[in-house]
Amino acid sequence: MTNTLYIPVVDGTTSINGLIALFVNNWSGNKTLLTLVDHPSGSESPAFAIQTPISAKVDSDLTLLTTLPLLVVGERDDVSRLIVSGLAAVSRHVIKESDNPEVRKALGFRGNCLQAPAECSIWTSFCEFQMIQSTILFLTQPLMAADIVEIPSTLVKLEEHLKQPIRMHNIVKRLQEETIKPSAKQVPQEEIQKLAGTWLEHTYSEGPDMTLADLLLFPCVTILTEKLANFGIVLANHLPRVGRWLTAMKLLVGQAWNTTISDPSIIDMDSLRIRSQPTVEVPRVKETSLYKKDSNRPGIGNLSSEEATRVADLLKGKRLWLEENEDGTRVAELPPSLVSHIDIAACSEFIARIDWSSLPDPVHPRQGHVPGSRLDRKIQQLDGMAAAVIDAVSEGDVIVDFCSGGGHLGILLAYLLPRCHVIMVDNKEESVRHARKRVAQLKLLNATLIQSNLDYFRGPFDLGVALHACGVATDLVLQTCLVERAAFVLCPCCYGNLAHPDLPIQYPQSQLYLTRGVSATDFSALARMADHLTDAGRLSMAAVDLDRVARAAQDGYRVTLQKLKPDSCSPKHDLLVGIPSKQTRTIS
Numbered sequence: 281m282t283n284t285l286y287i288p289v290v291d292g293t294t295s296i297n298g299l300i301a302l303f304v305n306n307w308s309g310n311k312t313l314l315t316l317v318d319h320p321s322g323s324e325s326p327a328f329a330i331q332t333p334i335s336a337k338v339d340s341d342l343t344l345l346t347t348l349p350l351l352v353v354g355e356r357d358d359v360s361r362l363i364v365s366g367l368a369a370v371s372r373h374v375i376k377e378s379d380n381p382e383v384r385k386a387l388g389f390r391g392n393c394l395q396a397p398a399e400c401s402i403w404t405s406f407c408e409f410q411m412i413q414s415t416i417l418f419l420t421q422p423l424m425a426a427d428i429v430e431i432p433s434t435l436v437k438l439e440e441h442l443k444q445p446i447r448m449h450n451i452v453k454r455l456q457e458e459t460i461k462p463s464a465k466q467v468p469q470e471e472i473q474k475l476a477g478t479w480l481e482h483t484y485s486e487g488p489d490m491t492l493a494d495l496l497l498f499p500c501v502t503i504l505t506e507k508l509a510n511f512g513i514v515l516a517n518h519l520p521r522v523g524r525w526l527t528a529m530k531l532l533v534g535q536a537w538n539t540t541i542s543d544p545s546i547i548d549m550d551s552l553r554i555r556s557q558p559t560v561e562v563p564r565v566k567e568t569s570l571y572k573k574d575s576n577r578p579g580i581g582n583l584s585s586e587e588a589t590r591v592a593d594l595l596k597g598k599r600l601w602l603e604e605n606e607d608g609t610r611v612a613e614l615p616p617s618l619v620s621h622i623d624i625a626a627c628s629e630f631i632a633r634i635d636w637s638s639l640p641d642p643v644h645p646r647q648g649h650v651p652g653s654r655l656d657r658k659i660q661q662l663d664g665m666a667a668a669v670i671d672a673v674s675e676g677d678v679i680v681d682f683c684s685g686g687g688h689l690g691i692l693l694a695y696l697l698p699r700c701h702v703i704m705v706d707n708k709e710e711s712v713r714h715a716r717k718r719v720a721q722l723k724l725l726n727a728t729l730i731q732s733n734l735d736y737f738r739g740p741f742d743l744g745v746a747l748h749a750c751g752v753a754t755d756l757v758l759q760t761c762l763v764e765r766a767a768f769v770l771c772p773c774c775y776g777n778l779a780h781p782d783l784p785i786q787y788p789q790s791q792l793y794l795t796r797g798v799s800a801t802d803f804s805a806l807a808r809m810a811d812h813l814t815d816a817g818r819l820s821m822a823a824v825d826l827d828r829v830a831r832a833a834q835d836g837y838r839v840t841l842q843k844l845k846p847d848s849c850s851p852k853h854d855l856l857v858g859i860p861s862k863q864t865r866t867i868s
């Protein structure tokens with residue numbers, strides 16, 4: 281299969297992400313086609329000179345769609361070609377498609393290394409973002425004092441991680457292959473599993489074998505180590521495990537690195553304004569493995585009785601002026617300025633219009649691995665979403681299905697609306713693979729598949745859809761649509777996740793709620809209540825969604841907050857539709 285890697289290049293230099301992607305590709309020895317795109321990296325990254333000669337200079341239209349570096353998997357005219365963006369995802373594809381089994385081993389046990397996207401995995405986030413961000417910061421930020429150098433905390437976190445017991449599958453088997461025999465330690469068999477991780481050394485970041493995680497970390501740690509050495513600081517004296525890891529890595533990948541970067545001393549040291557032999561500060565970090573589950577990550581959790589009372593006060597005390605009638609319709613008392621913008625009427629029109637029996641098999645969610653028990657409900661959800669989209673689009677529109685999963689909605693829309701173009705964006709490799717297979721079977725010419733985080737998506741579009749985009753993902757989609765002045769059709773889920781304090785969105789989002797005195801703490805309680813299958817839960821769900829549509833109404837959108845029918849199609853059945861004003865739309 282032909283793969284093409286697109287790297288941003290300006291005057292023979294690339295960004296740190298471009299450099300790492302190129303390094304992984306060089307190390308894999310793959311015959312990936314390279315396209316060096318004459319394009320600024322778009323990030324604050326310093327420029328790194330690369331050795332690869334400029335073989336092609338294109339202003340690719342793909343760079344309008346998603347961030348660089350990106351990998352195109354498949355031939356140019358392949359209908360189901362896949363665009364992959366994001367360092368871990370790009371690197372995984374490069375390695376996966378190597379002919380060399382030794383290279384493929386870098387994907388670890390069952391090929392899972394860095395498969396979980398960064399927002400779900402601390403480890404992916406560390407390797408794909410945090411180490412890179414801290415390298416950029418160290419190289420570009422003016423330092424506090426010219427005679428003190430603080431070692432980047434990510435390096436210290438790596439040192440702590442390397443101290444922790446190894447977590448790997450088949451660790452006991454591996455231990456038996458190593459020189460240390462558990463039997464020699466005279467430990468009861470049941471204890472061996474527990475202790476095995478402490479008996480093996482962390483030669484590499486995931487254990488005794490080098491993986492993709494090491495490959496992504498290597499360029500940053502090397503660059504940082506060299507910069508520190510320029511100040512007379514020997515990193516290994518302060519972080520011995522990182523020092524040993526780097527030595528081991530250089531033996532394996534040094535050659536690929538040396539053929540990737542052109543002049544390691546390209547970074548302008550004068551800009552750092554450091555005198556030689558400065559005082560070294562090693563920041564304190566948590567003594568923990570980076571594999572550890574983040575206790576701050578969101579969970580639904582139960583509400584305390586105090587929080588439940590607060591939610592009841594918000595709902596019943598009518599600070600939100602939101603109620604549900606017996607027939608399931610909702611009423612909200614809105615300020616006069618919003619009354620004409622927000623419609624909370626019952627949703628009757630968004631029900632089945634599609635004759636599923638007339639559709640080819642790959643359009644049907646049955647082919648998209650939806651289990652039989654959920655199939656009818658999935659069809660009901662798709663019926664409602666598709667009907668709302670069909671009402672909102674015009675001929676020639678570009679529709680983006682954000683968080684498209686296995687492509688149920690995107691593929692259906694592409695099939696039903698042949699004069700529109702549908703782009704599906706999802707960060708889960710396996711789901712995108714299913715979608716790709718279905719697109720190929722249908723030979724859909726009006727569909728594009730992107731495997732990436734939704735926030736990498738850059739393209740112009742007219743309408744954004746998202747069916748059950750988890751938690752904050754719905755709000756990121758909403759934000760993207762508002763910025764693009766695109767229409768939206770959203771059915772959110774995982775409301776409890778919005779209770780997490782470190783999300784990229786500030787809640788509540790709307791002036792409506794802010795002026796009604798709904799605090800972030802109130803909102804967090806509402807969000808957690810929204811995941812409960814009770815009357816208060818359903819009303820809280822609508823209250824969270826009222827904030828979302830009110831946010832869009834504020835930007836001049838005409839919005840409706842309705843429900844997919846029947847209610848039983850999913851406990852998460854709110855349907856948010858927004859059409860930007862000053863835009864005439866005709867039904868196709």
Ligand SMILES: C[S@@+](CC[C@H](N)C(=O)[O-])C[C@H]1O[C@@H](n2cnc3c(N)ncnc32)[C@H](O)[C@@H]1O
Pocket residue numbers: 399682683684685686687688689705706707708711732733734735746747748749750753
């Ligand atoms: C519950 S599934 C819904 C999939 C599909 N829309 C459907 O209804 O079948 C949520 C999907 O969102 C994707 N996702 C979550 N956060 C994402 C993000 N930040 N960027 C891209 N995809 C994301 C997940 O990979 C998953 O496939």
